[in-house]
Amino acid sequence: MDFLGEGFRRALSLLLSGDREVYGIAFLTFKVAVVATAIACAAGIPTGFLLATRPFWGRRAALTVVNTALAFPTVVVGLLLYGLLSRRGPLGGFGWLYTWQAIVIGDVLLAFPIAAALSAAAVQGVDPRIRRTAETLGAGPWRAAWTVAREARFALAAVITAAFGQTVAEVGAAMIVGGNIRGATRTLTTAVALYAAQGDFGLALALGVVLLLLALLVNVALQVLQGRGGSRG
Amino acid sequence: MVELRAVRHRYEGRVVLDLERFTVTAGAAVAIVGPNGSGKSTLLRLLALLERPSEGDVLLDGRAVWSGAHRGRPALGLRRRVTLVEQRPILLRGTVRENLEFGLRVRGVRRTEVNRVVEDVAARLGITALVGRRRHELSDGEVQRVAVARALGLEPDLLLLDEPVSSADRAAAQTLYRALEEERRRRPLAICLASHQLEDAYRWADDVRALAEGRLSPVTPENLFRVELPLEGANGLKQVRVGAILIATVTDRTGPAILAVPPTDIFVSREPLPSSARNVFTGRVTRLARPRPGAVHVTADVGVELVAVVTEQATRDLALAPGNLVAFAFKASAVRVF
Numbered sequence: 001m002d003f004l005g006e007g008f009r010r011a012l013s014l015l016l017s018g019d020r021e022v023y024g025i026a027f028l029t030f031k032v033a034v035v036a037t038a039i040a041c042a043a044g045i046p047t048g049f050l051l052a053t054r055p056f057w058g059r060r061a062a063l064t065v066v067n068t069a070l071a072f073p074t075v076v077v078g079l080l081l082y083g084l085l086s087r088r089g090p091l092g093g094f095g096w097l098y099t100w101q102a103i104v105i106g107d108v109l110l111a112f113p114i115a116a117a118l119s120a121a122a123v124q125g126v127d128p129r130i131r132r133t134a135e136t137l138g139a140g141p142w143r144a145a146w147t148v149a150r151e152a153r154f155a156l157a158a159v160i161t162a163a164f165g166q167t168v169a170e171v172g173a174a175m176i177v178g179g180n181i182r183g184a185t186r187t188l189t190t191a192v193a194l195y196a197a198q199g200d201f202g203l204a205l206a207l208g209v210v211l212l213l214l215a216l217l218v219n220v221a222l223q224v225l226q227g228r229g230g231s232r233g
Numbered sequence: 234m235v236e237l238r239a240v241r242h243r244y245e246g247r248v249v250l251d252l253e254r255f256t257v258t259a260g261a262a263v264a265i266v267g268p269n270g271s272g273k274s275t276l277l278r279l280l281a282l283l284e285r286p287s288e289g290d291v292l293l294d295g296r297a298v299w300s301g302a303h304r305g306r307p308a309l310g311l312r313r314r315v316t317l318v319e320q321r322p323i324l325l326r327g328t329v330r331e332n333l334e335f336g337l338r339v340r341g342v343r344r345t346e347v348n349r350v351v352e353d354v355a356a357r358l359g360i361t362a363l364v365g366r367r368r369h370e371l372s373d374g375e376v377q378r379v380a381v382a383r384a385l386g387l388e389p390d391l392l393l394l395d396e397p398v399s400s401a402d403r404a405a406a407q408t409l410y411r412a413l414e415e416e417r418r419r420r421p422l423a424i425c426l427a428s429h430q431l432e433d434a435y436r437w438a439d440d441v442r443a444l445a446e447g448r449l450s451p452v453t454p455e456n457l458f459r460v461e462l463p464l465e466g467a468n469g470l471k472q473v474r475v476g477a478i479l480i481a482t483v484t485d486r487t488g489p490a491i492l493a494v495p496p497t498d499i500f501v502s503r504e505p506l507p508s509s510a511r512n513v514f515t516g517r518v519t520r521l522a523r524p525r526p527g528a529v530h531v532t533a534d535v536g537v538e539l540v541a542v543v544t545e546q547a548t549r550d551l552a553l554a555p556g557n558l559v560a561f562a563f564k565a566s567a568v569r570v571f
Contacts, residue, residue: 129323136281137336138313138387141306150326 003201010202011209021182022203026210029188032100033168033214036107040163043108044115045156049145051116052123053131063120069113074106078173081106085177098179103187106173111163118162122155123148157222164218168211188214234259234423235280235315235391240289242275242447250275250286250447257391260421264438266431266454272447273427274320277393280425281317282307313340316387320395320427322380324368329360329379332368336387350386357412358382359405373400381409385416394426398433410437431455435524445491452569455530455540456494462487462570470511470565476537481511482568490570498567499541501531502560503551510562514539518557521548533559 014022050056051063083089085097085105096102126148134147149156171189178185180194188211195204235257242250250272257263257280265273278284279291282298290300293314298307316336324332333351342350355361358378363371371379377400384392392413398406416422428434431454434441443454450457458475464487466472472479473492482492500506505513516535523529529548531541539561543553553559 127323129319129321130325132278132283132317132319133323133325134335135283135312136315136317137339137383138309138316139335139339140309143339147325 007201007205011206014203014206015209019206022206022210024183025186025188025191025207026214028100028186029168029211030214032103032107032174032187033164036104036111036167037160037164039104040108040111040167041115041160044112044163045119045159047112047116048119048121048159049123049148051120053145053148063117066113066117066120070117072110072113074110074170074172075176077109078106078176081109081173081177097177098181098185100178100185102177103174103185106177107167107170110170110173111166114166115159115163118159119152119156122152122159125155126151154226157226161219161222165215168215168218234261234294236290236292236295237276237279237286238290238292240279240286240291242279242284243287244275248447250279252276252289252447252449255280255449257423257425259390259423260417261423261425262417262437262439263423263425264434264441265425265427265444266429266434266441267427267444267457268429271444273444274395275447276444277317277395277425277427280391281315281393282312283317313387314390315393316384316389316391317393318377318380318384318395318397320399321373322376324371324376324379327367328364329355329366329368329371330364332379333364333383333386336383340387354382354386357415358385359408374402374405377401378405378409381412385412388420388422390421391423391425394424396428397426406433413437431524435522443493448491448571450491450493450569451571452493452495453497455496458492458537460490460492462490478514478536480568481565482570483565484570486570493569493571494539494563495567495569496530496540496542498563499539500562501541501543501547501551501553502562503558505560506562508562509564511565512568513560513562515558515560518553518555518559520555521553529553531559533561535561 051059051066081102082097084091085094085102086092096105130151131144131148134144139147169189171193174187175190175193178187178190180186180190188207192204192207195207237252237255240250240252241248255276265276267273279286282291285299291298293311298311325335330351333354334347337347337350351364355364358381360375360378360382363375363379368376377397381394381397398409401409413424417424426434426438441454443450443457445457446459460473460475462473462484463471469483469485471482471484473482475492480492500510505515514535516533518531518533519538520532521529527545529543529545531543531553532538541561
């Protein structure tokens with residue numbers, strides 16, 4: 001059990017000493033997660049709205065696909081993306097393989113189904129009279145959708161939290177398409193995996209603590225935003 | 234103003250509305266009456282241009298809004314001419330004031346004008362004291378009044394009200410009807426109101442229409458019964474069970490149908506009289522109502538509640554009063570089946 005205590009002590013000293021590598025990794029992780037969450041939610045939440053509110057041919061099949069994609073193995077997504085981005089792949093010309101942008105793409109592919117499926121469920125949970133009321137009072141489609149979103153604000157905030165949780169904790173795809181390159185594509189999760197494998201438990205634990213703090217920080221920020229929006233009807 | 238033509242509407246394959254033609258003209262006061270599940274709310278949603286009928290056309294001022302060739306969503310400008318207040322209205326997130334402002338703000342009305350309209354409509358509906366409250370601080374009746382005020386403030390050409398006083402007490406209902414009458418005196422406003430209370434409908438509307446099983450009744454809305462028509466009948470005459478009585482009717486139809494007895498075709502007497510009428514029933518008067526001057530609606534329990542329309546003179550001559558014995562008679566050929 002000593003090594004656990006030693007690990008915690010090491011973690012604390014790394015964090016308090018302002019270790020450049022640790023904070024560099026943390027910043028990259030935060031940047032990747034924020035960009036990927038923003039893209040995944042910008043595309044996924046409207047998709048969820050469409051799936052929940054617009055009757056169209058194949059809607060049920062689309063919902064099934066999105067729900068199935070929730071359980072997509074991250075390494076498989078990484079592998080497919082590797083095939084696309086590698087020099088011989090169709091997107092190889094962009095030169096994105098082993099860049100932080102490649103990790104963002106992988107994270108977006110994994111977080112998009114979460115954003116779409118959970119926001120569809122969130123919107124379906126809103127009383128249908130809200131949308132009808134907005135429409136009969138003269139709201140256009142965007143204003144009506146905004147009115148529904150305001151009603152589902154807590155559930156939609158949970159969607160963003162879940163998407164952020166996916167992107168910040170993702171390791172499989174990030175390892176494959178990012179390459180875990182020191183100072184370039186090393187994120188908290190890939191670094192934890194690497195240092196744990198190398199036996200540097202303290203550093204791995206320090207990075208794990210940073211990861212937890214990051215998740216906590218974003219959750220608190222979202223809760224503050226919700227609070228400002230008012231919790232009452 | 235708004236017209237439905239050859240409209241059939243289905244939910245999950247089941248026909249819930251089947252109307253050859255339904256119109257609401259400019260400035261009209263139409264009441265739609267019918268039991269729960271008769272299609273009233275669906276009809277109002279179609280008139281409000283909120284739902285597209287499965288089949289048929291919806292026209293506004295003669296122009297097709299939804300038709301076989303025109304399946305897109307109606308233009309916002311057209312939709313804003315009609316406003317619906319649902320049976321169980323819901324308030325949007327925010328205060329009552331924000332709800333009253335919502336429709337005005339989406340129309341881009343100026344702040345000063347918004348304030349003026351909100352104050353005015355709140356005063357007319359007696360909800361001035363509620364404007365600072367939120368939806369969870371209101372009773373069902375208050376929500377209904379706010380919802381009607383929210384719709385009235387938008388000055389639509391057609392106001393659709395689905396059971397607008399179902400949660401209101403008598404005073405609140407009177408306030409609401411008075412506000413509607415004032416609004417109609419002030420400007421040309423068509424109102425189409427769905428209700429299951431016939432007396433309210435007669436007191437308030439110029440035109441009362443009955444809906445049963447999604448179809449318009451060819452006769453006035455009293456004495457409508459859902460029946461199962463038997464296969465056999467002698468010379469086309471069928472005995473149909475309605476409550477505790479058997480009503481004779483002439484029809485070649487079988488199976489489920491709506492049976493209607495026009496109240497003006499019922500002869501009222503103190504005791505059964507010899508006549509050609511195949512349907513003669515006795516019972517006690519349960520209620521007298523005077524929805525319009527000169528016409529008295531006599532309701533009697535003759536095994537089922539039937540309504541007959543008689544004159545004031547006849548009411549006096551027969552000494553019709555609640556609790557008195559009475560005989561109702563009508564011919565089998567007077568009974569309508571649809």
